[in-house]
Amino acid sequence: xxxxxxxxxWWDGATLGTSLSVWRHGNKVGADSLGNVYYLSKKGDKxxxxxxxxxxxxxxxxxxxxxxxxxxxxxPDESLPPPQKFQKxxxxxxxxxxxxxxxxxxxxxxGQRQAASGDYQAWxxx
Numbered sequence: 001x002x003x004x005x006x007x008x009x010w011w012d013g014a015t016l017g018t019s020l021s022v023w024r025h026g027n028k029v030g031a032d033s034l035g036n037v038y039y040l041s042k043k044g045d046k047x048x049x050x051x052x053x054x055x056x057x058x059x060x061x062x063x064x065x066x067x068x069x070x071x072x073x074x075x076p077d078e079s080l081p082p083p084q085k086f087q088k089x090x091x092x093x094x095x096x097x098x099x100x101x102x103x104x105x106x107x108x109x110x111g112q113r114q115a116a117s118g119d120y121q122a123w124x125x126x
């Protein structure tokens with residue numbers, strides 16, 4: 001199943017075409033803490049990532065995002081200062097997953113919202 005999955009599924013990792021493109025046109029320049037691998041074309045004009053897991057752009061850390069979008073020229077390890085102590089590690093977009101934010105009135109949390117406080121007056125036309 002692995003070979004056919006590489007041919008036909010573009011949403012779940014690198015396809016066969018991406019693998020061929022990496023082999024033929026790209027040079028590996030680095031990897032991030034999530035296991036994503038970054039490539040630079042041999043001409044030096046194109047940059048791309050092969051995700052470790054599902055293809056989701058929110059899984060690219062900020063320092064590699066800036067490199068991917070040509071905001072910095074050098075690699076993040078060389079061009080950027082180390083992260084500050086107060087900075088939290090980046091998290092991918094959790095929308096649609098069990099880890100998504102759910103306010104107290106959400107259906108997934110029982111659907112009970114807080115009672116009105118009495119400071120609201122409904123508008124009625126004259």
